[in-house]
Amino acid sequence: MGRRLLCLVCSLLLAGGLVGCAPTKKQVTYLDVFDTVCTVTAYGARDEEFQQLHEELVRYHRLFDIYNTYEGLPNLKTVNDAAGQPVAVDGAIIDLLTFCQDVYTLTAGKVNVLLGSVLALWHDAREREVLPSAAALQAAAAHTDPAGLVIDRAAGTVQLTDPAARLDVGAVAKGFATQRVADFAREELGWTSALLDIGGNVCAIGGKGDASFVIGIQNPDQSSVLPYVQKVAVRDVSVVTSGDYQRYVELDGTRYHHIIDPTTLWPATYAHSVTVICRDSGWADALSTALFCLPQQMGAALLEQVEGAAALWVLADGSQVCSKGFEAYSSS
Ligand code: AMP
Ligand code: MG
Numbered sequence: 001m002g003r004r005l006l007c008l009v010c011s012l013l014l015a016g017g018l019v020g021c022a023p024t025k026k027q028v029t030y031l032d033v034f035d036t037v038c039t040v041t042a043y044g045a046r047d048e049e050f051q052q053l054h055e056e057l058v059r060y061h062r063l064f065d066i067y068n069t070y071e072g073l074p075n076l077k078t079v080n081d082a083a084g085q086p087v088a089v090d091g092a093i094i095d096l097l098t099f100c101q102d103v104y105t106l107t108a109g110k111v112n113v114l115l116g117s118v119l120a121l122w123h124d125a126r127e128r129e130v131l132p133s134a135a136a137l138q139a140a141a142a143h144t145d146p147a148g149l150v151i152d153r154a155a156g157t158v159q160l161t162d163p164a165a166r167l168d169v170g171a172v173a174k175g176f177a178t179q180r181v182a183d184f185a186r187e188e189l190g191w192t193s194a195l196l197d198i199g200g201n202v203c204a205i206g207g208k209g210d211a212s213f214v215i216g217i218q219n220p221d222q223s224s225v226l227p228y229v230q231k232v233a234v235r236d237v238s239v240v241t242s243g244d245y246q247r248y249v250e251l252d253g254t255r256y257h258h259i260i261d262p263t264t265l266w267p268a269t270y271a272h273s274v275t276v277i278c279r280d281s282g283w284a285d286a287l288s289t290a291l292f293c294l295p296q297q298m299g300a301a302l303l304e305q306v307e308g309a310a311a312l313w314v315l316a317d318g319s320q321v322c323s324k325g326f327e328a329y330s331s332s
Contacts, residue, residue: 022209023193030054033061034174036199042185043193043209049185056184057198060177063092064169066116076167080116084163088156096169096176097151097158099282103172104146106305107290112262116166117143122260122267126249131256137265144262170258174201175240175285182281200241203281207235214331220245220272220314229273229314233331238281242288243273261293268293271313277329278309287311296321 023044030038033054040053062068066076079087100113117140121132143164150159160167178198182205185191194205195213204213212235216228220243232239244267248257261268276288283306291299296313300323303309310325 026050028054030057033057034177034199036174038199039195039197041195041197042191042205045189045191045194049189049191052189053181053185056181057177060092060173060180063090064096064173064177066166066168076169079158079160080166083160083165086150086152086155086157086159089158091156092180093158094151094153094156096173097149097167098153099176099286100169100172101146101149101151103286103290107286107302109146109262110290110293111171111286112144112146113167113169113172114144114146114149114160114165115260115262116168117141117164118262118265119168119170119260120166122256122258125256126247126258129249129251131251141265171242171289172282172286174198175238176282178203178238178285179281200246201238201281201285202240203238204234204236212331215239217241217275217312218243218245218273221318229320230312231331232277232329234277234329237277237279238284239275239277240281240284240288241273241275242292245272259289259292263293269316270295270299271315272318273314274299275312276303276309277311277326278306283309 025041025043026045027039027041028050038057062070062073063075066080069075069077074087074089103111118137121136121140125132143162148160148162148165150161178196178201182196182203185194185205192206193208196203202215207213212233214231214233217230217232218241219226219229222245242259244255244257246258248255257267259268271292274288274291276284276291278284287306287309290302291311294302296315303311303323311323312326313321315321
């Protein structure tokens, strides 16, 4: 074979990825799902696969949306609007709400998706920059009993038995959906190396080739010159942070953020942020919210009940505490 022909064949093989070259990296950012910025990075994936993955994200976004309805698609807003009546829903909603019941049990009520009536008052407070009254919070809290959610898997329906009760799945839905979409990417698309960053809920599929993905954990002190408090090196796990810097209103010098302690009905004050690393993205999301609503040691005790879960707290005084097992992920 002449030298020029040999060169041409080598170039073609390289372009086709047949000679041990690294798979091509592709990254796409979506702004139309979960009201946040979602960035999907995958190695060796095709454009049509990205499209399929995006369709899955949109499907879960619409099903779990509590603010908008979609023609012909009963979703969680439909369930809230129909409170008192059963609503026939997609199996993914039944699975999500069943998961939420498990979350309520494991977290002893610290994460309660039936807190919607209370959370709506805090949502309004942030928008209007006026604190809710204690009386309004107490009145809303009378409609947060988790027993008021009836799931009939056989009939394919869910029902809020209390007409004044409201679901708010903000603490778990992104993580639950991320896990579902990651499973789809692995099982249906055959992805082996990808990172799904769904508004900071990060899920690693495999690693970055033989290496791990390195993820920066955001510094909750946004006035600091250090953007990250730590970096972690991960593969095949999820990393989720709950923080007081993500959504808040500041009134008279006090920050009122979006994670509400069901015991006090006010924003939890134990930590500035809690990051949880564990295999399942739904549990990572649920646990980060739960630990945010607990004193650090109680959170650590809860974490021990979930195999392989690790956490990093940035406490109210700015100090950092790691759970057992967290250091294994530390990256310089
Ligand atoms: P995350 O950022 O995952 O910690 O979730 C925060 C979101 O979950 C909030 O914006 C609310 O929609 C909702 N939420 C806040 N506090 C709670 C709570 N204690 N239990 C259930 N959902 C909550
Ligand atoms: Mg959460």
